Amino acid sequence: MSESQKTPLPSPPQIGEGADLGARRSGSSPTLGEAGRGLWSHRILGMLLLAGLLYSVYTFTNAGRFHIIDEVSLYGVTESVARRGTVDTNAIAWTQWVNSPGEVLGAFGPDGDVFSKKGPGPAFAALRAYGVTWAGRALGLKWGLLQGVLLWNGFLTALTAVLLWLTVLRLGYRDRTGMIMGLLFGLGTIAWPYANHLFGEPLSAFSLLLCFYGIVSFHHKEHKEHKEIRKSPFVWVAGLGAGLAIATVTAYAVLVGILGLLLAYYAVQAVWTTSPPSPLIRLQHTTFCLLPFAFCLLICFSLLGWYNAARFGDFLSTGYHFDSGEGFTTPILQGLWGLLGSPYRGVFWHTPLFLASLFALIPFTRRHRAEGITIIALSAALIGLYSAWWMWWGGFAWGPRFLVPLGPFWVLPLAAVLERDWEIERLRDFGRQTISQSPNLPISLGILAFLSGLIQLAAVTVNYVNYEIQLRDIFPTDWADPLKFGPPAQGIGDFAASPVIGQFRLMAQDFLANTDLAWLRADGTILWGVVLTGVVVVGFLIGLIVRWFGNENRATPIPNPQSPIPLILALAAPLIFVGVWLNGASTDPIYGAADVGYRAILSEIERDAGADDAIVTIAPFHYQIPMNWYDGKLPIFGYATDSMDHAEAVNVLSRAVDEHEGIWFVTAGLPPADPANSVERWLADHAYKATDGWYDDFRLVRYGTAAGDRIGYFDLDHVLTDDANRVEITGFDVPYTIQARQVLAVDLHFRLTEPATHDLRWFVQMLGPDGIPVAMLDTGPLDGYTTFSTLPAGEELTEKAGLALSADLPPGDYRLIAGLYNPGVEGSPRLRSERWGEDAITLRVFTISKTPSK
Known part of the structure; x- marks a missing residue:
């Protein structure tokens, strides 16, 4: 039996029934309602201040850009769902062909589409941030979509700190302790650096703690009869947390199983104290009690099965490449040392505060035996699980990334240190709590907390990825297969090479070049508006928290719990700072300048593209620009120059050409008709190039497709000739009808009656009712990939x-003509028809009846 069972601890006061802090301090005798309102006003203010401070600090130290390709994969899902209601990551399909199969972040579906192998939970949860940022852009704010989503995990981590506070209360500790626990978790653990990443671990920490909180609340909530047990909302809360955890990482089913055992233990305990003594009835009541939890898990696994089937056509396929080496293949002792003790990823090097947690776990488990044993079991399961994982170190990451979900559970036992000598007495008249405690925080805990906070601050100040790269120069690395030699800095003798020390080395080497703060650029530019606003907001919130702590022991509450002003300020200040930060971070050169280069291309696509068009890119080092600034809903297919060597890319682009009316093709730093550009070469064979323009170092090519009904004419017997060349036009294909804003796709069938002696060029034009061209194309054969002199006769x-065709073409008759000219001869004369003597062939006359709206 746990200590909490021997001496039942009262649950935290509920609104309308709880303790009155003001009455306890002043000795007055307020009514029960006033007592509840006073306590909850004070408590809610504290929680808002905690969340606001943490979110502001996370925003202030956010880089505003990706660090690791894992983040790109998760954002790709969020973007696809938000824009088009799909779950593919075709926008970064080029990531499928990298050094090692184990480094691939996605998997191919049956039709060649790319899907992230990550659990869907984090990507779907981030939709809230995407929607808010999109709404801000709709209002005219210059916020980057990607940068807005990168703030999501900061918000989620702040919520986790508040949830930790609530859990502390459920275990019978004070609000003061809850605030301290939240601050220690939020600023003294690796939760801080990961609050600034788009990884799934912050959601894992939140969801697992939510499940734990629901179970603890169920246990500590007083149940007078079995009907209350069966209707307890906290079982639903626990089930929701469990489902979220599994939707983030399927392997967390092991952890959910442990939490489920705790819930079952408490359910049996509660049923036995409220139900009739019949074993059958008790079994029924216990089963009914656990049904909400089981129902949530059933829904979760059903949705995951649907998600897997939608991606890979198989309910059980997750996308992980187990046949390529992924799996639980590491000797467990090797991974165990790596996660716990190695200089490279050892959790206690990266968060020294957790050393105090080890000692605090003993008194905590004595007081809360079931909860303490559960935390030990969760820790053993997660550490054991990832000690055996093939890449236990988590790739390029900060500290033991996979142990981030344990953060709140390892901070929780510290409550037993902060309230070492305690006793809780429930006064039934007013629901009042009195707690006597040791007034001094142990000095050792303070030192460890300070050291941990300093390490996290270093982690977010300069870019740890730069040191990860340096480590690969220090230790053996084969860049053709970066995983060949495994993780560096594994031995205790390598402590000087630890990333913890490495962060300070980066600062000493070149602070500006290694900076990882959105408001401090590598060229020395400082966004003073962001800095000053951040300092004021963080300082203001710290001041309110100090006053809040002082209010814990004052006779008169400060501020007045009836006044909404502190609550409004606690809410408004962080939001104002986030808006200022987004506005400043949007000027980061990595995302391009407005109306220049890639962003100018995106603006043109948004203005002129049809709803059934698609975008194809060969810009693998600039994927972040459309992710941040593109507001349209067209699908994006992102490839590399050699992607058409792979059947999956061929399948996807073949389908794109069949299903979409137009293709907008974007390249970066590549010349037209580049022999290495297999994608453009493929499009030359399968699509219809209409325009080709440069935007600084970026190029935009617009293609039409043969979608829709077409009409063909053959046996034209038109021969175009000059003194040296003779080309027979045998037929053509065009659409039945045309309309403004579309790309008119024309197939010209021809034959050289004899080898060409000059490199002729095609011209195709649409003449308006007045005979003036309204659209024209000048091109070499196969869009310049070959020449007439090399074509077979x-x-x-x-x-x-x-x-x-322009969007504003007036109604009327339009004549389509085509022909050849010889640029190798002075004046570039056109070839003429042997039969009619004309220098162009009229292919068809089209009638446009009206100009369609976009």
């Missing part, structure tokens, strides 16, 4: 051409 050939 006597073979049937096809040239694909596209004409981009």
Whole structure:
């Protein structure tokens, strides 16, 4: 039997029934309602201040950019769901072909689409941040979509700190202790650096703690009869947390199983104290009590099965590459040392505060035996699980990334140190609590907390990825297979090479070059508006928290619990700072300048693209620009120059050309008709180039497709010739009808009656009712990938051409003409028809009846 069972601890006062802090301090005798309002006003203010301070600090220290490719994969899912209601990550399909299969962040679906192998929970949870940022942009605010989502985990981690406070209260500790626990977790553990990443671990920490909180609340909530047990909302809370955890990482089912055992233990305990003595009835009541938890898990696994089927056509397929080496293949002692003691990833090096947690766990478990044993079991399960994982170190990461979910559970036992000598007495008249405690925080705990906070501050100040790269130069690395030699800095003798020390080395080497703060640029630029606002907001919130602590022991509450002003300020200050930060961070050069280069291309696509178009990119080092600034809903297919060597890319682009009316093709730093650009070469064979333009170092090519009904004409017997070249036009294909804003796709079928002696070029034009061209194309064969002088004679050939029709074409008759000219001769004369003597062939006359709206 636990200590809490021997001497039942009262649950935290509920609104309308709880303790009155003001009455306890002043000795007055307020009514029960006044007591509840006073306590909860004070408590809610404290929780808002805690969340606001942490969120402001996280925002202030956020880099505003990705660190690791894992983040890109998660954001790709969020973006796809928000824009188009799909779950693919085709926008970063190029990541599928990297050094090692184990480094691949996605997997191919049956049709070649790319899907993230990460659990869907974090990506779907981040939709809230995406929606808020999108709404801000709709109001004219210059907020980057990606940068707004990068603040999400900071918000979630702040909520986790508040949830930790609530858990502390459920175990019978004071609000003061809850505030301290929240601050220690939020600023003294690796939760801080990961609050600034788009990883799934912050959601894991929140969801597992939510499950634990629901179970503890169920246990400490007084149940007078079995009906109350069966209707307890806290079982639903626990089930929600369990489902979220599994939706984040399926392997967390092991941890949920441990938490489920704790819930079952408490359910049996509660039923036995409230139900009739019949074993059958008790079994029924226990089963009914656990049904909400089981129902939540059933829903979770059903949704995961649907998600897997939607991606890979198999309810059980997750996308992990177990056949390529992923799995639980590491000798467990090796991983155990790595996660706990190694200089590279040892948890106690990266968060010394957890050393105090080890000692605090003893008195904590004595007082809360079941909860303490559960924390030990959760820790053993998670550490054991990832000690055996093939990449237990988590790739390029800060500290033991996979142990982040244990953070709140390892901070929780410290409550037993902060309230070492305690006794709780429930005064039934007013629901009042009195707690006597040791007034001094142990000096050792303070030192460890300070040291831990300093380490986390170093982690967010300069970019730890830069030191990870340096480590690969210090220790053996094969960059063709970076996983070949495993993680560096494993031996205790390598402590000087630990990333903990490495952060300070980066500062000494070149602080500006290694900075990881959005408001401090590598060129020395400081965003003073962000800095000053952040300092004022953080300082203001710290001041309110200091007053809040003082209010714990004052006779008169400060501020007045009836006044809404402190609550409003606690809410408004962080939100104002977030808006200022987003506005400043949006100017980061990594995301391009407005109306220049890639961003100018995106603006043109948003303005001119049709709803059934698609975007194809060959810009693997600039993927963050459309992620941050593109507001449209067109699907994006992001490839590398050699992607068409892979059947999956061919399948996806073949489908894109069949299903979409237009293709907007973006390249970065590549010349037209680059022989290495397999994607453009493929498009030359399968799509119809209409326009080709440069935007600084970026290039935008617009293609049409053969979507829709088409009409073909053959046996034209038109021969175009000059003194040295003779080309027979044998037929053409065009759509039945045209309309403004589309790309008119034209197939020209031709044959060289004899080898060409010059490199001729095609011209295709649409002449308006007045005979003036309204659209035209000038191109070499196969969009410049070959020349006329190298084409075989006597073979049937096809040239694909596209004409981009303006959105404002007036109604009338439009004449489509085509022909050839010789740029190798002075004046670039056109070839003429042997039969008619004309220098162009009229292919078809189209009628536009009206200008369609976009």
